[in-house]
Amino acid sequence: MRRQSTAARAGLVAAGLLELAVVSASSSRPRGGPGTGFGAVGRLLDPEARWATRASYPPLDVPKPVAQDVFIVDSQMSGAMGSVLPVRMTVLRLPDGGLLLHSPTRYSIALKRALEAIGPVRHLVAPNLAHWVFLKDWQAACPDATTWAAPGLRGRKQVRDAGLRLDGELGGTEPAxxxxxxxxxxxxxxxxxxxxxxxxxxxxxLLLTDLVMNLEARKVPALLRPVLRAFGMTDGMPPPYLRAVVKLRRGEASRAARHLVSLRPDRVVFAHGQWFERNATGALRRALRWLLP
Known part of the structure; x- marks a missing residue:
């Protein structure tokens, strides 16, 4: 720790505090699986199962239009210590009619059919080092789709062990x-x-993933709310550990953040929490205040 910068130390301490808060709000009892019997009746009777549903943005795992040629798919993923996190994929219909899936969520045959009614799936995008875990199922279901990845993803051991195919690495310019x-x-x-x-x-x-996080207090356990508010995660900011990591290249990251705001988006969609449907440019500027002057 003595060799780390102040920002890195603060990020590690914040991450530890957040994990302790998650542990305090967690249960040792599984929500589902063999022998637990969580069907529709179980979800009605079990408060944790009801909370898992309430934490997300139903209807889940179906494409929902938000603008011309733009769709979102709200879903869920497992979080720390058995928690459930809301997660979101954004789908763009490109000029050739094909679909680009940004940060793909969990796969299902029904979701694939619903998307194919909009257009063929031609591009899969893993936009950072964390949002790739559902890609392999989509690759198997859409073998002709091209998979684009954030820099460095190909070299991660977890990715290699999963046998994930990465066709191209994203860089300074978008693919033709x-x-x-x-x-x-x-x-x-x-x-x-x-x-x-x-x-x-x-x-x-504007499509983001983890750079902005806007968790709604009513959708998280009561014990976690003070911690999330203190960390700014209910007001647009990502977790402290991610902010600390990004600030290790603050100059470049700040220039990128200023450019994102200068685009003046009408809406900003991201992976976790309530996305910015109105007053999006102002909301984005506030969410990125930790990077902006």
């Missing part, structure tokens, strides 16, 4: 196959972190 309607903005950080933000020019929609 995206049809010229999507702008790629790279937000760098330390320890190999990059977030690949996409701006869909026709709809003026």
């Amino acid at each position: 196959a995206w049809g010229g309607t999507v702008e790629l903005v790279m937000v760098p950080g330390g320890l190999g972190f990059h977030e690949c933000a996409l701006f869909h020019h026709p709809s003026r929609t």
Whole structure:
């Protein structure tokens, strides 16, 4: 710890405090699985199962239109210590009619069929080092789709062990196959972190993943609310450990953040929490206040 910067030490301490808060709000009893019997009746009777549903943004695992050629899919994923996190995929329909899936969520045959009614799935995007865990199922179901990854993802041991195929690494410019309607903005950080933000020019929609997090207090356990508020995670900011990592390359990250705000998006969609549907540019500026002057 003595060799770490002040920002890194603060991030590690904050991460530890957050984990302790999660542990205090967790239960040793599983919500589902063999022998637990959690069907519709179980969800009605069990308060934890009801909370798992309430933490998300139903209807789940179905495409929902938010603008011309822009759709979101709200879903769930496992969090720390058995918690449930809301997670979101954004789908863009490109000029050739094909679909780009940004940060794919859990796969289902029904979801694939619903998306194919909009257009063929042609591009899968893993926009940072964390949001890739559902990609393999989508690759198996859509073998002709091209998988694009954030820098550094290919070298991660977990990715290699999972046998994930990565066709291209995203860099300074967006792939020509995206049809010229999507702008790629790279937000760098330390320890190999990059977030690949996409701006869909026709709809003026900005796609982020973890750079902004806007958890609603009513959707998280009561014991966690004070901690999340203190860390700014109910007011647009990501967890302290991620802020610390990004600030290791603060100059470059600040320039990228200023560019994102200068795009003046009409809406900002991200992976966790309530996305910015109205007054999006002002909300984005506030959420990125830890990077902006």
